[in-house]
Amino acid sequence: MSKEIIERVEKILPDFDLKLVSQGAEALVFVTEKHPYLPKDIKPAGLTNVNNFIVKYRPRKPYRHEKLDLQITKSRTAGEAKLLYKLDSLNIKAPKLIALDAINGIIWMEFLGFRLPNGNFSSLKNWLWFIEKKGESEAIGQLAKDVMRLVGYAIAELHLNEIVHGDLTSSNIVLVKESETEEKYSVALIDFGLSSYSNLVEDKAVDIYVLERALVSTHPQFSELYNEWLLEGYHSLYSEKKKINAWRDVERRLAAVRLRGRKRSMLG
Amino acid sequence: MKLDFDTRAKPGQKWYIALGMEGSANKIGIGIIKQPIGDPSNPENRSIILSNIRDTYNAPPGQGFMPRDVARHHRNWVVRIVAKAISEAKIEINEINCICFTQGPGMGAPLQSVVIAARTLSLMWKIPLIGVNHCVGHIEMGREVTGANNPVVLYVSGGNTQVIAYSRQRYRIFGETLDIAVGNCLDRFARVLKISNSPSPGYNIEQLAKKGGKFIELPYTVKGMDLSMSGILEFIEELTRRQNEKIEDLCYSLQECLFAMLVEITERAMAHVNSNQVLIVGGVGCNERLQEMMNIMVKDRNGYVYATDERFCIDNGVMIAQAGILEYRMGGNCQIEDSVCSQKFRTDEVFVKWRE
Known part of the structure; x- marks a missing residue:
């Protein structure tokens, strides 16, 4: 089936060399080397990677009525693009918006991340698997701790701006190289397809809970420590911003959500 | 893990027979099925439907059905439908291994009227009761009929x-x-x-x-x-x-x-x-x-x-019998005092003993 969809996207974007990198229920993600509107010799400013761009394509769903499908694709694609723009203006690390074609369901965005030494993409999941292979001292070493705290910090940044991600998993978190010489990373969140604005404690707690569950199922060996560090990082931003009461609300609700633990417990 | 489905089979027994009673909404359904011994997931051991009787209470146009009216409908029909199901199935009452009933979720009053009938039959005929989650009944019947x-x-x-x-x-x-x-x-x-x-x-x-x-x-x-x-x-x-x-x-x-x-x-x-x-x-x-x-x-x-x-697809007694028989074969038994039905009974509360 994906062949037909790929043919369709190639029709919309002829002359772009698209490489499929992931396919979910709702969208396909491609990488391309050609910028949507800049000529070859002008490199885009303000992007960490000027040679690769992400194309996220929401294909037509043939089971839906055409009009309904257009309405949904348009509003979701535009919604996600608006959110990316908002994140950029808030200075939260996430892919920058490059171009939007809402009617065809296409978003162009910045390519974040790099190749790990084992050739895999630097999502948090792949990176944790990579260091877990190196042995326990690496897997729960200082670097892992720093990265997990950064993840928590990044989520807190989102939540303090009343945005919830809606689909946090270790593959929706990407490590970005901060230095070419030493191992220093920053953390970016990707895939805001299910995100929304919300100031509800419940939504924030569920957001964290979903990630906790994802970590337990994909990295069972050390997930307890990872989750602990994650919450440390999350907490640290709240205390920096002197929002301790807000933190307590989330913490309390998270404990309740964990106990409930039956909804959305199908991760993995 | 290997599941043993036949710990309760008496020597020489070839079949299990279950009577299912459903009445969680506006339909009352009684069904009887027969299942051979051995692993029920084996396509050769499919359940055989002996009877599947249903009666539906329909409200007048412009209205929904009221729990009270539905419960009265179920009470009026339950005896007749059970009798019809048994005669159509051509079985003796002492061949029935278990009586399965819908324990929830559903409307309170109709659920209760059918549970009372199920308890009465169980005590009268001395046959064990099995409480079944309505949703699990649907799932198990769907799997059984389609082979998914x-x-x-x-x-x-x-x-x-x-x-x-x-x-x-x-x-x-x-x-x-x-x-x-x-x-x-x-x-x-x-x-x-x-x-x-x-x-x-x-x-x-x-x-x-x-x-x-x-x-x-x-x-x-x-x-x-x-x-x-x-x-x-x-x-x-x-x-x-x-x-x-x-x-x-x-x-x-x-x-x-x-x-x-x-x-x-x-x-x-x-x-x-x-x-x-x-x-x-x-x-x-x-x-x-x-x-x-x-x-x-x-x-x-x-x-x-x-x-x-x-x-x-529509509520029926057979699906309750199907889910109940699996529970029965894995040792399930519902005492009278535990046979209270509930309007809220979530699908994921049921521990599925019969699948790996």
Whole structure:
């Protein structure tokens, strides 16, 4: 089936060399080397990677009525693009918006991340698997701790701006190289397809809970420590911003959500 | 792990026979099935349906069914239907291994009237009771009839809307409605239109929708894995009151919108658990348009849709017998004092002993 969809996207974007990198229920993600509107010799400013761009394509769903499908694709694609723009203006690390074609369901965005030494993409999941292979001292070493705290910090940044991600998993978190010489990373969140604005404690707690569950199922060996560090990082931003009461609300609700633990417990 | 299904079989026993009693909503159904000993997941050991009798209480047009009236209907019919089911099955009462009843979820009054009948039969005939979760009954019957082994289940009926997948001995709820069920939404719309409740409001809407063709935009409310339908209902009721649109077009648009939402969350669940089978159960599962849309979606994923016809989609006694017999064979036994039924009985509360 994906062949037909790929043919369709190639029709919309002829002359772009698209490489499929992931396919979910709702969208396909491609990488391309050609910028949507800049000529070859002008490199885009303000992007960490000027040679690769992400194309996220929401294909037509043939089971839906055409009009309904257009309405949904348009509003979701535009919604996600608006959110990316908002994140950029808030200075939260996430892919920058490059171009939007809402009617065809296409978003162009910045390519974040790099190749790990084992050739895999630097999502948090792949990176944790990579260091877990190196042995326990690496897997729960200082670097892992720093990265997990950064993840928590990044989520807190989102939540303090009343945005919830809606689909946090270790593959929706990407490590970005901060230095070419030493191992220093920053953390970016990707895939805001299910995100929304919300100031509800419940939504924030569920957001964290979903990630906790994802970590337990994909990295069972050390997930307890990872989750602990994650919450440390999350907490640290709240205390920096002197929002301790807000933190307590989330913490309390998270404990309740964990106990409930039956909804959305199908991760993995 | 190897499951032993026959710890309760007496020497020389070849069959298990179960009587299922269902009455969680406006239908009372009694069914009797026979299951050979041995592993029930083996296609050669399929259950045999001996009888499947059902009677439906229909409210007058423009009204919904009231629990009190439904309970009275069930009380009036239960004895006659049990007698008919037994005579049609051509079995002796002492051949029955267990009496299975719906323990929930459902409407309180109708549930209770059938539970009382089940307890009475159990005490009178000295046959063990088995309490069955209504949703699990639907799932087990769907699996049995279609032969789907590990599908993502879309359970859509008048009272429930859930996307379910099996994992580690539970039917886990992936996504569900946040307010009213899809069947309830259709039923209540039928009430506004004052169309007949017979054979079912959903069926009548489906027939009207076949004549419609103009798509009217309605709110589309998928919230992550969950969905919400009360807002859509309110919106379309308002459109109906204004009388600017044809009824057929309204029915058509409502179906298109609701079913697209259902198919979308099902697809998401399939991607999540890496399954390419879908099983549709529940009363709304009879709808041909829903089945058609599901087929289009699944074709794109190279999978299969398993759907059953109205005998098994709509509430019936056989499905309760099927889920109950599995529970019975794994040692289940419900004491009279534990046979209290409940309006709230979640699908994932049931520990599924009979699957690995």
